[in-house]
Amino acid sequence: MYILSNTVNASNFVSGVDKAFLLIMGISFVFLIGLTFTMLYFMYKYNNKKNPIATQIKGSNTLEVIWTVIPTILVLIMFYYGWAGWAPMRKAPKDTFNIKVTGRMWNYLFEYENGKKTDTLFVPMDKAVKLKLVSLDVIHGFFIPAFRIKEDVVPGREKMAWFIPQREGLFELFCTVYCGMNHSYMGSTVKVMPQPKFDAWYIDTIKHVSVAVDSPTATGQRIMKNIGCFACHTVDGTKLIGPTFKGIYGSKVVIQTNGQEHEVTADDAYIKRSIYDPNADIVKGFNKGLMQPYTGLLSEGDVQQITAYLKSLK
């Protein structure tokens, strides 16, 4: 169980949350076991074979008062611990390391203040990290179990989460709000590094995980893989959420623009438009609003690389 395992104190919130958990569970177990045994004991002791005549008792005001007051006190204590473990989550300290988290179907993108972008969350140990959470499409849930933090990522709002990582290592990160087909794959990893190691990584200027570039189309493929196009598109002819890329370049595509159906040839301009403004032209048979504009996320150069790769998919 996480509560008892090596994630102890993985973040500054763990002890507060776990204290509330153990308190509530402890009181609950005492009551559950006590009441269950009382019930079984009565069933045995007052069985109609042993006790053929029931004693009629209609109630007792004293007991009613006792078992209203005691649980009320207990739940108020539980409330207090719940509140105490949670209150610090709402207030981030002043001096924080800031990261912007962008959720979209079905991955997270992490942007650091120096312009670095990653799909794994890298954070420095023992430093307050503040996340700015935004979503480009539907609601996602940002959840790092080991740190006990969770915040919904709501489109149209800017949400905040913060924490101080206190243990070096890799931790899981999940999406918890159902967001469509690949919801269960929208996870990632958090990597906590001691400050010096983190700094070395941070100033390293190669932005993405670098892969050897061996053919003119490999870069395009890599960009698409990193940013998550293949969650919705395939290259082998199967239709997922979006159309397949197989043979797309130069083909005739039937699209709807403002409800008008017409045919276009998939050329460079069309592909660029499909990436920067996908909801202007909708491919027939697919739905509007699923693919989000990649403006600001992919540069003109990236789009050229992607186009080169798409050309190669005969």
Added chain:
Amino acid sequence: MQTAVPILHEVSYLEYKGKYKGLFSWILSTDHKRIGLMYMYAMMTFFLIGVMLGLAMKLELIAPGRTIMGPQTYNALFTVHGVIMIFMIVIPGLPAVFGNFMLPIMIGAKDVAFPKLNLLSWYIYMTGSILVICSVLFGNGIPDTGWTFYAPYSFKTGTNLLPAIFGAFVLGFASILTGLNFIVTIHRMRCPGMTWLKMPLFAWSLYGTAWIQLLATPVVGITLVLVALERIFGIGVFDPALGGDPVLYQHLFWIYSHPAVYVMILPAMGAISEIIPTFSQKHIFGYKAIVASTIAIAFVGYFVWGHHMFTSGMSGTAQYTFSILTFIVAIPSAIKVFNWISTMHKGSINPDIPFLWAISFIFVFMIGGFSGLVLGALATNVYVHDTAFVVAHFHFIVFGGVGFAFFGAIHYWYPKMFGRMYDKAWAKIGWAFFFVGFLTLYSPMFYLGMMGMPRRYYDYLPEFHAANILSTLGSWVMAFGLLIIIINLFRSAKNGAIAPMNPWNGKTLEWTVPSPPPTENFEDIPVYGEKDGPYEY
């Protein structure tokens, strides 16, 4: 006390020949007992479909990665499973079946206040249900939003969502009309001498429920209409791209859907409050406290919806207010449990099958309730919200609570409804498998949630594997128990031993009429004297 019951054979509601024959004598009948049974048969069918979807999901989750279906199918399964179970079974559930059948008899009336409206409610219920099923069978893609229809995914998905939303909307009207009918019935049709505080507790629970149905259901109706309009015309109420607010949707949805949880559980508590005194042969302990707690739950239940939204985005003040109110609403439930257990004290307990269902209800309901405390506290809610922990919690409450009470109620009232007794040995075997299977199926989900496994997950990390295997095995044991229970009940309706009028020596009015009851219930309306009451042993 009540008027003497004629021993000679009266035409029962099952044999009664009215204007119509065959099927029509049922689907055109305004007899509350026939309508109750029609609800039951419809719900049993839907329930079995829902169970099979649940089993298919569990089979898929037996191993990480793809087992028998793809992610889109899995998402469709939990959506349809949730919609069927919530909107078509547990919300209408006990009121529609046992409320219809028993309420008029228990308060000494010949029928509900508006019998035709009652039949109309059944038709509305069937229409809504068929619409939901149409969304599965026709159109491009089975709905995949989850039963909560959260914005903005619910208007982004390309699947056939509209019939499902419309179906849930229509089902709401069946609920409203049944609630209205019961309120009027309880106010106007109690037999002479049955004061409010002599009313059986099941009737009280239906009364509390009926007010929630009447007042809360319209909220979800309008919300669903807004989602439909958003989908068709893009009106921009919930869609952030058009300036709307998706969190507003969640508020509206839960303003209904939290009270709806009490629509499910209150009648279940009512049924348990009948079974326990009968099988203890003892006056219920703390009648007034149970009545008061019923009303308290129905009332405070309106103000806790925010506990579903602690991570959605609310002010801190709103968050701890909702947290504290959630803890307050737990107290009346605890009071009920204390009173039930005290009723057993110094009783003369007949540990027969309805009693077994009742105490297993108390056990699983306590687990559900305690896990609810974990969800009510802010710090722990943030941690386990939207994980398998929540899935375990609500199955313990809605399936463990409402489901166990439903099975308890059916074994309790079966001899009255059908005039025959089921095979008790098989009933116990079925119960045992069901109970063990239930715990094996859902307990591991608490653990999974505490490990951090999110809900609505088609695939999971290898570290969650062992608990998932156990849970799937549990689902098979439970399904086996369920099969035994249902076959036993079905076969006994024809072949069971003839049941006497009052097999359990109950004191409520339904035990004073023949089994099965005659069409008119009572030849002469019973009269409660000074010393009479539903629990006077």
